[in-house]
Amino acid sequence: MKFKYEDLEIWKLAIELIKVVYKLLEKCPKDEKYGLKSQGKRAVVSIALNIAEGSGRHTDRDFSVFINRAITSLQEVDGVLKISIELNHITKDDYALADSLIEKEYYKLIAFDKSLIKKPKNRRRYSS
Numbered sequence: 001m002k003f004k005y006e007d008l009e010i011w012k013l014a015i016e017l018i019k020v021v022y023k024l025l026e027k028c029p030k031d032e033k034y035g036l037k038s039q040g041k042r043a044v045v046s047i048a049l050n051i052a053e054g055s056g057r058h059t060d061r062d063f064s065v066f067i068n069r070a071i072t073s074l075q076e077v078d079g080v081l082k083i084s085i086e087l088n089h090i091t092k093d094d095y096a097l098a099d100s101l102i103e104k105e106y107y108k109l110i111a112f113d114k115s116l117i118k119k120p121k122n123r124r125r126y127s128s
Helices: 009-025 036-055 060-086 092-118
Strands: none
Touching: 009 036, 009 060, 009 092, 036 060, 060 092
């Protein structure tokens, strides 16, 4: 079975970001297993899951709530990575691998959310 969200560019970018962030967080020391590493992994997965869950809602306004949650999770991921730099778990060069994806996803999510809000009430035809 294939769901509509799987065709969304914001979903595809979220999946790419998961792969990059998981690799970066593997550089964290073992004592961060239940700290930054775990928090970062949950946050990056939350981006994709909010897109998927929101796409199943009955109205675009409801979907918008989940897109906003995805945006806040994306900001959380960025924060985790920046803290990881400060703690010398990853380098600025490591962060650069994720930064362009984070920026791209952020602006795509904002644009997607605006498109949901501008639509006539309860209309459900979205695209990425």
